[in-house]
Amino acid sequence: MVAHPAQINENDDAASVMQRIRKMIGTGAMSNALTIRPARSEDDDAIWAILEPTFRAGETYPIPRDISRSEALGYWHTPGHSVFVAERDGRIVGTYYMKANNRGGGAHVANCGYMVAAGAMGGGIARAMCTHSLDEARARGFTAMQFNFVIASNERAVKLWQACGFEIVGTLPGAFLHPSRRAVDAYVMFRTL
């Protein structure tokens, strides 16, 4: 049985341990840590690289499929939005925005939109961003979070948000015209914080 490369034994010398650590970092064996941080202006290219295929597909957001780069980034960075990015190995693999869903008497409920890079789906990035956003929302004093328009055919998202504690509190019948031109329902999802 071959020892796991990360295993350190009591008779290993420091130099060989360091060498193995460097090797692991180099091969990616220790590189799956996800960092979520506020977006900076220099992240716009990476954010657009995530937004573009999703908006072009038109299956998950009620946004025009032919939206331009500047309009899409303007939407993602709408005044009042806080934008975050998820970084892995120095590459931005996801982004989300947070905002108050309403003002005045509705300002205690947060709203977020999340997006994962096309090639990075299924790696827990959306879940990590959601968890991060729930903590961030609590820290900002929000006491609930609401998603206004979760498209029912996006079953993966619906299940993930349910796993993150959200409930379907409303169903908007046929409120989304999928690119197949099939009218599908959209869900309103909600959870307290």
Next chain:
Amino acid sequence: MVAHPAQINENDDAASVMQRIRKMIGTGAMSNALTIRPARSEDDDAIWAILEPTFRAGETYPIPRDISRSEALGYWHTPGHSVFVAERDGRIVGTYYMKANNRGGGAHVANCGYMVAAGAMGGGIARAMCTHSLDEARARGFTAMQFNFVIASNERAVKLWQACGFEIVGTLPGAFLHPSRRAVDAYVMFRTL
């Protein structure tokens, strides 16, 4: 039994009929015709006179109670909103906006916000504006209308929208902090056109 002032008998002469009509118009007896038309820039004072007490009360819209005139008018006239006014006797007694509730695959669902002048409540103005908006939405090609945030304690509005064919399709628990600081539910209401 006194004849109704609007009654015209076969032996009335035209002059006396006209005199009575003028008198009725003067006293308001025939003055309940409501005209609903697109707002013009010179209507802003009248619109603000309607918005201000409603926003200050903070009981029906999730808008800051201390919103300024310019910010409130900017909100009502948000780009993409079509604003209408309801006029009676040359006085603006109500206003509403219409917009697409979403873009892209959600652009077939309209959204409206209605407001009636404080002194003109209970006169059928909200119902008339809603009926007008449903016709207007159909004419614009919308196939459904959605209200995103009808505050449950605003029972009069909830009942009126139900009478206008809307159904409660979602309940947002405690999503509105009423000025009494009581958290009340908000409803998502929807109807097809």
